[in-house]
Amino acid sequence: MTQYLEFEKPLADIEGKAEELRALARQNEDMDVSKEAEGLDAKAAAMLVDLYKDLSPWRKCQVARHPERPHCIDYIDTLFTEYTPLAGDRNFADDHAVMGGLARFDDQPVMVIGHEKGNDTKSRIERNFGMARPEGYRKAIRLMDMADRFGLPVITLVDTPGAYPGKGAEERGQSEAIARSTQKCLQIGVPLISVVIGEGGSGGAVAFATANRLAMLEHSVYSVISPEGCASILWKDAEKMREAAEALRLTAQDLKQLGVTDRIIPEALGGAHRDRAATIKSVHSAIAAMLGELDGKDAKTLISDRRNKFLALGQTGLAA
Known part of the structure; x- marks a missing residue:
């Protein structure tokens, strides 16, 4: 049975x-x-139609978090062939909140990396609700290094509330791992494409999304902090999350206007969960188009373009 959101x-x-x-x-x-x-x-x-014709930012957050929304594992199973998962950071452990490995996209060898939230109680606990620990980001760094060594495009699928803030993660260098992963995104000389498929939360998302091309699903969100966290800091009241969501400008539409995201991928009416096949097909088309845009560019150009893209962030919004 379909799970309905509060406003539905x-x-x-x-x-x-x-x-x-x-x-x-x-x-x-x-x-x-x-x-x-x-x-x-x-x-x-x-x-x-009436409910979804003009969703507020807070309602978009709710849709982005819908438990039936397609997750990373669904996209990998559908869009990629010959997927070979690679595990572990070769230092501490394997973080199940981050999955990745070698695969083929339209018969092209690629490296795919993404956050996985899980789809039932057992898998959500195993995946830590998509909140990666340091070893997850260090695994991603290892896979990006491998992709760079063998000249494979990297495709990342972002869906996380944020990096895990637990004591153990902090003891093992959470902030350093996120920074290193973001740095690695800027350094690799192969095409890097990122798609926000649900939530893009804080540095936990930036560590995968510092890409040549960033796409967002129509009802996905991408922000420096969750609306609840923002409201707790600014107003000392998490119930002001609606006001925080408005102020954060976290929707795909706002971020396209600000120049943060390069394209918006349409979802089925009522959200990706109402027609998973159609949404996944749209993501396929977007990834194929973005790979085509980067095809033939050498390593120096890819690195330079990626760096200049992020140095220019904010100029579009200021000019507007």
């Missing part, structure tokens, strides 16, 4: 009534409720 409750009521009518009809073959059910379906479709 009126839609849940209508779709629930339509399903109840169909369930009654299945139990009683003499009952014809097709017209009533179709009427409710039409009403639900119209309401879905």
Whole structure:
């Protein structure tokens, strides 16, 4: 069953009534409720359009966090072939919040790296809800080094609330690991493409998204801090997360205007979770297009373009 967000409750009521009518009809073959059910379906479709035509930043945060949204593992399973996972940072452990390995994208050898949140209680605990520890970022550095050595484009899939802030992670050098991963993104001489598929939270996202090309799904978010965290710091009240979301300008649309993201990938009406196949297909098209844009550029040009892109951040917004 579809999990509905808080603002979708009126839609849940209508779709629930339509399903109840169909369930009654299945139990009683003499009952014809097709017209009533179709009427409710039409009403639900119209309401879905109305709900999603102008989502507030806070509602976009809710959609980006939807538990049924396609995760990194879904994109890897669908878009890549011959995926060979590579584990461990060769120093401390393997962080299951970060997955990555060698694969083929449209028969082109690539390195794919991403955050994985998990899709049920057991896997979410195993994946630490997509919050990477230092060993996760050091694994990513190792894989980027390997890709650079063998001339393989790197594709990263970003979906994290942020890096894990636990005591052990801090003891093992969390901030240093994030900084090193961000630095490695700027140093490799191969195409680096990043797609924010859900949440792009804080330095935990920047460590994977310092790329030649950054794309965001239509209802994904990307910010220096979560709205709840921002509200707790500024107003000492996490309940002011709606105001914080507005101020952070964390939506794909705002970030495209500011020049942070290069393209917005359309989602199915109602969010990626309502039509996973169509959304994943759109991501495929975007990745293929971005790889095409970088094809043929030498290492020096790729590094220079990436550096200049980030040095120029903020100029678009100031000029506007």
